[in-house]
Amino acid sequence: MIRPGLYEQIINRLIQRDLAELDEMEFYVERGPIDDAESTILLAQYMEQVLRVALDTTRGEDSLRKRVELCNQLIQMLAEKTADPYVNNLLIRSDAELLLALLKKQNSAMGVAKETDITGVRPQTSIAQSSLFTGARSEPSMVAELQREILTSDRIDMLVSFIKWSGLRLLLNELQQFTERGQLRIITTSYMGATDIKAIDALRGLPNTSIRVSYDTNRTRLHAKAYIFHRDTGFSTTYIGSSNISNAALSSGLEWNVKVAASDQPETYEKVAATFEGYWSDSEFTAYEDIQRPILVRALRAERYQGGSVGGSFVFDIRPYGFQKEILEKLDAERNVHGSHRNLIVAATGTGKTVVSAFDYKRFREAHRGMPNRLLFVAHREEILTQSRDCFRSVLHDENFGELFVGGLEPARLDHLFVSIQTLNSRNLPGATSSGFYDFVVVDEFHHAAARTYQQLLEYYAPNVLLGVL
Structure with a gap:
């Protein structure tokens, strides 16, 4: 029986039957049309649910082959109904294999691994399905996954409030390898004076690396944290959550971060990427060059000791006298x-x-x-x-x-x-x-x-x- 509450559910026969049995004097039912502009996404999401149910019922001996056959039958029917010959190209091979990588043997970070074993650099979590990192011992560590994401990306964007040397050194080796071939862009701030100038100096020493800094800590107060790994294959990923670049945030802290895969959440991934581009073009974020180093040093110092206040990064524990x-x-x-x-x-x-x-x-x-x-x-x-x-x-x-x-x-x-x-x-x-x-x-x-x-x-x-x- 359908329960009272909020919904955003396509009405199927099962739900329509439940609605028909409701007492109109006791319940108010609000319906709405499916918006034509959103219908592709909504119907695709609904069909994914239907397909999951159908495939799950196909069990027993040789269940994988039967599920592939069922999918191919559905694809063939869609090709006939749409009269689009391209749809036939989406038929699944009968041996049901996954393509895991296509690598150049030269000038590739993954190419140095054994040709038959690239698990040493491949992220442990899926790059096709979104997931959640909570810092639990049973799941891959955030820092280990970021290291692997860095080595397997074509372009990288990072958006963090502050950068600590203790955190950057955990990723520096991988970033050095990556920036020999790919572009790295970083947006950060002088907020709370928490950034270590040593970390910025190290990043400035990397090739193909650009940094932008916001010095307006009162108005902007950037708290967003995002690590965006662009892949030309389309299997891009982004980590969104609470981890700045610090040792505690990336290794031992109880930080929560959502890994969004462009493959299964394309709209969310595109929004993250587009928002980063918007920040990058915003005059609020100033391009950082060596000539700006004294300015950043003064800004960080001012944030830490502004007006003699006790504010700033929490490098010591305040106790009452x-x-x-x-x-x-x-x-x-x-x-x-x-x-x-x-x-x-x-x-x-x-x-x-x-x-x-x-x-x-x-x-x-x-x-x-x-x-x-x-x-x-x-x-x-x-x-x-x-x-x-x-x-x-x-x-x-x-x-x-x-x-x-x-x-x-x-x-x-x-x-x-x-x-x-x-x-x-x-x-x-x-x-x-x-x-x-x-x-x-x-x-x-x-x-x-x-x-x-x-x-x-x-x-x-x-x-x-x-x-x-x-």
Whole structure:
């Protein structure tokens, strides 16, 4: 029996029968026409499902031969119905073999392997079927598969937020072999100051290699990670997921990456390739040459130590000092002993009050696991907001945490927002959110709170915790 819920299913006889048996007073059925422009894809996907069912029922002795015969009968019928002689060329040979490679014996990375055994360089996972990498011990390692993909590609594009030497050295030998014959293009950024200049220097030393860099870390904030392996045979692949070029991401980390095969997901593969081309042509990404090295070095350093903040790549673990722990203990006592959840931190400039608020929020989030734990951080200057966001990211060990809403910066989500008081009022953030939307509100430089511009904020929102910093 068909179950209630959302569908995007071609209606066949079985589904039509189930729909006819429904009580119209109890169920609402929404139907829609198949769009002519999408009909080829939709019908092909449906026929794939039908063919799987039919082939699976063909079992027993000599089942492979019977399945090939069934496929060929279907192909012959399609050739007759379409009157297209080309379709007959798609008939499967009776010996049911796969073509696995066609190699030049000279100037080929695979050509150095034994002619009868190329498993040493062929990817272990299929290049014709998409798959998922989760970092599990039972599956091929991400780095091993990337090494094999590199050696068997004709062109390579990479899109990563940052490049660590620890990760690049795992792939460098294969990239050196590849770039002797093929083109390598890389897009990266100076975001978080996480890239190692040593890695960029190594890539610049490779032939047939081009690099483009985005230095606008506030507006662009490129987090996409994609490794695109183009093959002239049509069996191209791309890895999309969470792995930047670092040792942890490629070898030991619990990173998830989807391997998309152009053979079974051509639309997705083409979209990835086209998006990369769009980025490559975008003026936001600057062509990197040796003359730009000092610029990149300064940009990376500025990101790591911007304004003296604790933001940047998480090369060390931030821990509260003794006096900061004391403040956190007093906040805990105020809330859990005295039931006061509207608190004010008063401390001298330079004592790390923002760090305290970040640890306070971290503790709140850990105590409310599974809840939204929405954060609103309000200040009056963009510089303070940027430094505060970086501080929270470092304390939480989450480089994607929080979004800026100030000046020309527009957030994609409102859940963890660092907003200027001017933007909060001019864009009427209270009008776009409910009074209880934010669980934890921090107001920086709380002595400004007496101003009229802060009154709507303080009177409207009813968070679990309101923390003023002075």
